[in-house]
Amino acid sequence: MLPSSQLDPLSDVLRSVRLRGSVFFHVSCRDQWAAFAPPSSMVAPAVMPGAEHVIEYHLFAKGEGWVKLDGEPPLRLRQGDIVMLPHGDAHTISSEPGLAPAEEGDWLFRMRDAPKPIPITYRGTMFEPGSRLPAGDASTVIVCGFIACDLRPFNPLIAALPRLLHLPAEGVGAWVAPMLEHAVSESGDRRAGTAALLERVSEMVFVDGARRYLDTLPQEAQGWLGALRDRQVGRAIALMHADPSAAWTLENLGQRVNLSRSALHERFVALTGLAPMQYLANWRMQCGARLLREGGSSVAAVALDVGYESEASFARAFKRATGLPPAAWRRAQLQPAAQATA
Template identity: 80%
Template sequence: MTGPDPLSDVLRSVRLRGSVFFQVSCHGQWAARAAPSREIAPAVMPGAEHVIEYHLFAKGEGWVAVDGEPPLRLACGDIVMLPHGDAHVVSSAPGLRPAPDDERLFRMLGDPKPIPVTYRGGMVEPGVLLPAEDASTVIVCGFIACDLRPFNPLIDALPRLLHLPAEGVGAWVAPVLEHAAAESSARRAGGAAMLERVSEMVFVDGARRYLNALPAASRGWLAALRDRQVGRVIALMHAEPTAPWTLEALGRRIGLSRSALHERFVALTGMAPMHYLTSWRMQCGAQLLREGRATVAAVALEVGYDSEAAFARAFKRATGMPPAAWRRAQQQAGAAA
């Protein structure tokens, strides 16, 4: 059901959905506040469990700040993502007072994307886009939605501010995103779909680049993927989630004792190997329930459970709902989105 690449497995299973919403032009000193994603998610990505905001600096430079973290400076071509959905301030310099919120922005959310917005003179002007030569800074802002339940280990493994410098391995992302925004602005056929796909690519590229840059002593799920032994164990679980894995069997496959594997796995991921296996099976089951018409009993067998009742109990612990009720709720949410 899944391949040997756990990061790709998770990215596929958590239903990434993306969209570019705003093209922001700024002049002089400027500052804008973005609310926590949980407050704006119902308006920008209806039905989404979690929303990540990102900003591409297409021209000029600026700063992004969240409470409790040092301000981050962004140069032309840089992208910043906020994986945990924190409220934040984007500005021309640190410490500036944000422009007052304009409720017209929310009334425009149903308009064709990207929605033009201008910040100048301490004010926000929805529906206005400065000529490129008059703007000191131009920012493309978008949102990426994903599922958190039953199991999404990636979000917690990412920082509150994920900086993707233009000169990095994924330097192709920024020009492609700008091109997609331009296509959509010109109202060409397929422009909206292109924006959605490119937004998803931004997130995938960011996760890969963050994984590749992790220091050797890092902890967390992404660090575990890079570990020679724990990474192999996770890959085995993802490749064969239905196998009757035990701690002893996994340890034999990678050459570690039962106790050594348990200790190393917990140190890196914060959970026991068998707990991880159960969580991944629940995620696989959720994907099957959402995307197909198989009975709960068939799904239980597909993810390694001999008993429908045992699967249902585990699934309810993970999601708070029995499998059949969860499937109905997902279908209703999808119809309403």
């Protein structure tokens, strides 16, 4: 059976969508400078091959700058700030708003196999991959990382996060900046265990950011994270996560959270955009995907573990959610990243 979630749906989702990250760039800047980052879907084959979705983040380890997304006002970033792009939007980072980014060409794909972190220098309109300014010469130093995750069968977190997630230095855990800089230093030394360290630090940064964003939401916030903050809808979600194989109905969920069937349905849909039973079906698919990927259980056993009475009914629902039957989906997950992408 699936392990207990201890009534923590956010942790459930974070565990199930396979967070993984390790790619770092160490960016040194001086004078006026500007860099353009294309959508993460375009750079994913170079930085995280085989990833379904890639999130980019930047830590301003020294100095200040600005980040700009299309349709959004520029945001000033100060030393110690972290900015994340949960949806993978293209963006510009610069010493001041309105500067034209340096021409970069296809360097990222040419250097995809270079040891990490890859040093990068921006000096005025000059762009020099593979070069690092002496620490005293750089007016700004930025550590850039990437985090991959799954979107299918069901990842409600990414859609619930903003296009740009700003974590000011005063709100970031005191351990974050030193850990990131230590990870970059370790990767430069190419010591044993470095890859695992980079992965864990990137994941911790994202988890910390998601938690802090959840903590700042107003009580009336909508979306999946807003639903977790709602006393009754959040409780209903937690119950379904804690035991997805249970024979949940709208009636017994309502009884557990002290709402009528109609009131629970109405509030659940208003916050999440899904009916409670549709949410349950989606979560069962995500749990099933995790069991298929991580364990050696048969498809029939997985079907029972996530609340389906027959392998056939589970297989039909899983194919609707992922485009593949369960056995074929599991084989695809086990293939090398390049084959999985193709």
